Amino acid sequence: xxxxxxxxxxxxxxxxxxxxxxxxxxxxxxxxxxxxxxxxxxxxxxxxxxxxxxxxxxxxxxxxxxxxxxxxxxxxxxxxxxxxxxxxxxxxxxxxxxxxxxxxxxxxxxxxxxxxxxxxxxxxxxxxxxxxxxxxxxxxxxxxxxxxxxxxxxxxxxxxxxxxxxxxxxxxxxxxxxxxxxxxxxxxxxxxxxxxxxxxxxxxxxxxxxxxxxxxxxxxxxxxxxxxxxxxxxxxxx
Numbered sequence: 194x195x196x197x198x199x200x201x202x203x204x205x206x207x208x209x210x211x212x213x214x215x216x217x218x219x220x221x222x223x224x225x226x227x228x229x230x231x232x233x234x235x236x237x238x239x240x241x242x243x244x245x246x247x248x249x250x251x252x253x254x255x256x257x258x259x260x261x262x263x264x265x266x267x268x269x270x271x272x273x274x275x276x277x278x279x280x281x282x283x284x285x286x287x288x289x290x291x292x293x294x295x296x297x298x299x300x301x302x303x304x305x306x307x308x309x310x311x312x313x314x315x316x317x318x319x320x321x322x323x324x325x326x327x328x329x330x331x332x333x334x335x336x337x338x339x340x341x342x343x344x345x346x347x348x349x350x351x352x353x354x355x356x357x358x359x360x361x362x363x364x365x366x367x368x369x370x371x372x373x374x375x376x377x378x379x380x381x382x383x384x385x386x387x388x389x390x391x392x393x394x395x396x397x398x399x400x401x402x403x404x405x406x407x408x409x410x411x412x413x414x415x416x417x418x419x420x421x422x423x424x425x426x427x428x429x430x431x
Contacts, residue, residue: 205411212404216397223331223393226386227312230330235386242385243317246378258376262323265334265373267302270341274298277345289409294344297402301340304398305333305391318381332383335374335391336398342366343399 229235263269274294281291314330346363354362374388383391 205407208407209404212400216400219393219396223390223397226390226393227330230312230314230386239384239386242378250379254379258372258379259323261369261372262334262376262380262382264369265338265377267333267337270298270337274341277348289406289413290348293402293406297340297344297399298337300402301337301395301398302333304394305331305336308394309333314384314387316382317384320380320382323380323382329383330387330390331394332374332377332387332391334377334382335370335388336395337391338370338373339392339395340399342370343395344403347399347403 226235277294278291281287281294308331309328312328312330314328316327316329320326343366346366349359349362349366352359370392374392377383377388378385
């Protein structure tokens with residue numbers, strides 16, 4: 194019985210360790226970027242990308258990316274979050290999922306505000322029409338879109354849909370995350386380092402929330418306690 198419990202604990206344990214590894218790496222890179230915001234290396238990184246994007250500007254691309262950037266705006270993500278919560282509530286099967294989704298989205302907005310106030314970095318340009326107001330680092334659109342659409346990918350993966358639909362929708366939402374970040378740089382709302390930092394901070398928070406949700410479900414629904422099972426396994430070998 195104990196051997197069986199240990200085998201059931203292996204995959205959750207691997208997922209936890211992998212998630213913690215991504216969190217640690219992302220946090221380290223985020224802190225490094227934050228510490229070097231005024232360095233020549235960050236300025237060169239930002240300038241190189243911004244100067245390249247100026248060479249591909251067109252009126253058509255402007256219109257497309259003005260639309261894309263709205264898909265990461267506060268009003269749009271808030272509206273879609275309410276829709277997702279209502280749909281999950283109607284299904285009535287995922288109270289923990291709803292709670293963690295709300296924590297991820299609302300908590301992410303609060304963390305973004307705190308980080309912006311802490312780093313106090315000005316924007317490349319101010320433009321209220323594309324939400325380019327306030328402080329710049331990290332990008333709220335990038336962080337918010339990674340948290341929201343990242344959670345959508347998580348919900349899709351754990352759904353009962355076919356692998357084809359899961360792959361298509363996951364790729365689509367992944368593309369949206371990248372496109373929204375790209376739009377913020379192209380439209381002059383953020384420096385590239387702002388967008389990268391937004392992705393890193395968003396990844397840390399959404400992975401923490403997903404791991405928290407999975408951990409609770411492993412214990413409440415499946416009675417799996419990864420670390421306890423592995424600890425007992427090695428204790429019995431001594």
